[in-house]
Every structure is written in structure tokens, then in C-alpha cells.
Amino acid sequence: MMDGPRMIKPFFRCNTQGTAMPLSRRLLCVLPLLMACAVQAQDYPNKPIRIFVPFPAGGGTDVVARKLAEHLRQDLGQPVVVENKPGASGNIGADQVARSTPDGYTLLVTAAPFAIAPAMFKSLTFDPVKDFTPVAQLATVPLLLVTRTESPLNSVADIVAASRKAPDSLSYASFGNGSPPHLVGESMKLLTGTRMVHVPYKGGQAALPDILSGQIGFAIMDVVSMTPLVKAGRLKALAITGPQRAPSLPEVPTLSQAGVPFDTVGWHAMFGPAGMPATVTDRLNAAVAKAMATPDMRALIVNGGSIPVEPATSAAQWGRQFRSDVETWGKVARDSGATID
Structure with missing residues (x-):
């Protein structure tokens, strides 16, 4: 076992010769700096x-x-x-x-x-x-699962059923690889044992023409850009992510309520x-x-x-x-x- 003095390594030097100082003197050197930091924190904020x-x-x-x-x-x-x-x-x-x-x-x-x-x-x-x-x-900030109004998909259960019947035949849109919508879609696949094709876009508006035309089965997008389209009747909402329903769309179930236990x-x-x-x-x-x-x-x-x-x-x-x-x-x-x- 090491003796006491050798267990304490020099951590601060304030003498001109560059040799290690006794612990008590080192603490005296550091103490003003610590006090200055504490005073600055107590005075916060004092600048932009x-x-x-x-x-x-x-x-x-x-x-x-x-x-x-x-x-x-x-x-x-x-x-x-x-x-x-x-x-x-x-x-x-x-x-x-x-x-x-x-x-x-x-x-x-x-x-x-x-x-x-x-x-x-x-x-x-x-x-x-x-x-x-x-x-x-x-x-x-929840995400919304949406599809075109005329789509035969009316629920998350319909998405799961369609994907199981014909693996990789159903596509979903997100606003980019590695985005939260992309990973929500991947979570759905993992939790339901289904296979779907991910199609990344540069935003909800970029994906909208393909959603409305039926080129894309459904989309997972931000609730901010999709809610007005749902309320206008251009899209229908199937589920919303998160642990609770959104005040702006109280009739739309959460993903967990719809049968996929994912609420991040x-x-x-x-x-x-x-x-x-x-x-x-x-x-x-x-x-x-x-x-x-x-x-x-x-x-x-x-x-x-x-x-x-x-x-x-x-x-x-x-x-x-x-x-x-x-x-x-x-x-x-x-x-x-x-x-x-």
C-alpha cells in the first residue's frame, strides 16, 4: 500500500521554481479561484x-x-x-x-x-x-401518423394487417433518415414484427403530394404541419405519438392506445x-x-x-x-x- 504523502499527486503549482507545494498552500492558491466562481454564479446573470x-x-x-x-x-x-x-x-x-x-x-x-x-x-x-x-x-412534440382521406387504412391495426399480408408492400414517409419519425416507423416494425419501406423526404410539405396521390401508404410527420390538413379534411390521422393525446386532436388515439406500445x-x-x-x-x-x-x-x-x-x-x-x-x-x-x- 502506498504511504500517505505519495497518494496525493501535485495538482496545482504557483511557485516560480515549478516544484510541488504542500497541500495546505495549494489549497490557498485554489481557494480564491473557487470563491470567484461562486460569487460569479451568485451574481448571475450580469451580462447578455x-x-x-x-x-x-x-x-x-x-x-x-x-x-x-x-x-x-x-x-x-x-x-x-x-x-x-x-x-x-x-x-x-x-x-x-x-x-x-x-x-x-x-x-x-x-x-x-x-x-x-x-x-x-x-x-x-x-x-x-x-x-x-x-x-x-x-x-x-408528438408526431402524427396520417394518410390520405380515401386510403383504406383507417387505423394502426390496418397498417399492421396490411404489412403482414404483403411484407414490404406498404411504404411510410418521414422527414429524413435518422429523424424521430424514421425511428418511430422502425419501432413500429420491431414491435409488430412487420416489414415496411421507409421513404425519407425533406419535410412534410415535400411528402404531401405523394401522400395525397397514394404513392405513399402513410406518413409519420410533425403534428404542427399536419394538424391543419387533418382539420381541413385533406388527411386523416390514425395515431399520435407520446404518452397522452394532443389537446389539438383529442379524438386521435396515442400509438400505445392503438396497440403499439411506444410512447417516447x-x-x-x-x-x-x-x-x-x-x-x-x-x-x-x-x-x-x-x-x-x-x-x-x-x-x-x-x-x-x-x-x-x-x-x-x-x-x-x-x-x-x-x-x-x-x-x-x-x-x-x-x-x-x-x-x-
Whole structure:
């Protein structure tokens, strides 16, 4: 067994000769730095905050982030600027935040593809779990299974029956390889023992002509873009993902209620770099919860087809849920063989 002094390795040097100092003197050197960090965290925020959205301007995540920023400016008393950093399925903006100083002044508001990234990108430059601090979940974002009004498919049971009768004859659309809709479709195949053909598009609007013409059997798309078409009678909704029905479409059953036990759902959420002080994280979590409870934020979420998080979750609760989502999506990707690079 090693003796006491040799078990303690030098971790800080502040003398000009470069030799290791006694532990007591080393602690005296480090203590002012720790105190300075603590004071800075207690004084948070005292300068502008930047929120990076890793998707183009005008999308669902961007709209939520910009409205949230308005409320945070009022609550935190500092400018809150939203910057779009799109590219690589959201990975470019996320990587920039991961490399930022963990002081609470550089944040990320992103969506569920962030949790899927480790399973889909072999060359990912960050780890969503190890390199980030979960701050708050803003809303859940369900996905909608839709088909053309004239389709003989009237339920998830019809999809399963048709796929079993003629494997690989039924196709489904998503908005891209590795997207949440793609993996929901793969989950359906795994859970029901069926074979269907995945056809990726660059969004719901790009897929719409093929859905309406019957070229595609059904689609799994975001509820925001599909709900108006369902309400207008151009499409019929067969199921919605997530643990609960959407307020905007209360008559549509969840995927689990329709017989496929899969309730992982998309979301909008806030993260910071790994190592953010707990006081800063909790301050941001409280500010976000206050903002998301306001009537205008609730209306923005519900009218967009998403679901408010009620009751608001703590940063720790959201962190546990996020890690569970990373594991769930990762398992689906591994079991199905889905990948991007």
C-alpha cells in the first residue's frame, strides 16, 4: 500500500521554481479561484445571454426559443439573444455550445434529434449526455401518423394487417433518415414484427403530394404541419405519438392506445455546456418554468400542436428523462440498423 504523502499527486503549482507545494498552500492558491466562481454564479446573470438554435429560423424550435427569450429578458434583467446555427441535423450548433464556457451565458434550445444523434452519427464531435447540462424541458412534440382521406387504412391495426399480408408492400414517409419519425416507423416494425419501406423526404410539405396521390401508404410527420390538413379534411390521422393525446386532436388515439406500445415523444428543451454551476442551472430552470406557464407561451405551444410540460420539471428530473430518451432512441437505432454515417 502506498504511504500517505505519495497518494496525493501535485495538482496545482504557483511557485516560480515549478516544484510541488504542500497541500495546505495549494489549497490557498485554489481557494480564491473557487470563491470567484461562486460569487460569479451568485451574481448571475450580469451580462447578455446567447441562445443557440441549431435549426433554421422560422422552424418550430426557433419560434419557441424566440418567444421564450422575450420572457427571459424580463425575468433575468439581461438581453437574451437567439442565434441560428443550422447544419448537420443540428450538430453544428450543439457542438458550438458544448465548447463554450459553462457559465450560463451560452445556451442551446434544441429538439429530439439531439438525443438521437449518438446512435446515428459515428463521427459525432460531442456527447449529448457528457458534454451538456440539462436545464429544462419546454414542451413535448408528438408526431402524427396520417394518410390520405380515401386510403383504406383507417387505423394502426390496418397498417399492421396490411404489412403482414404483403411484407414490404406498404411504404411510410418521414422527414429524413435518422429523424424521430424514421425511428418511430422502425419501432413500429420491431414491435409488430412487420416489414415496411421507409421513404425519407425533406419535410412534410415535400411528402404531401405523394401522400395525397397514394404513392405513399402513410406518413409519420410533425403534428404542427399536419394538424391543419387533418382539420381541413385533406388527411386523416390514425395515431399520435407520446404518452397522452394532443389537446389539438383529442379524438386521435396515442400509438400505445392503438396497440403499439411506444410512447417516447419529441420535445423542445434547453441545455448548457457540461459543468454549469447548480445555482445557475436552477436559476434558468425557474425562469423557464415561469415563462412556460404564461398564457401567451401556453397558447404558442398548444396552437402549434405541441403539449405543455405540466407540472414543470426540475433540471434534475429533465436530466433523467433526457438520458432515458438517449437510451431508448439508441436501442431503436441499433435494433433496426438505422444509421446516417
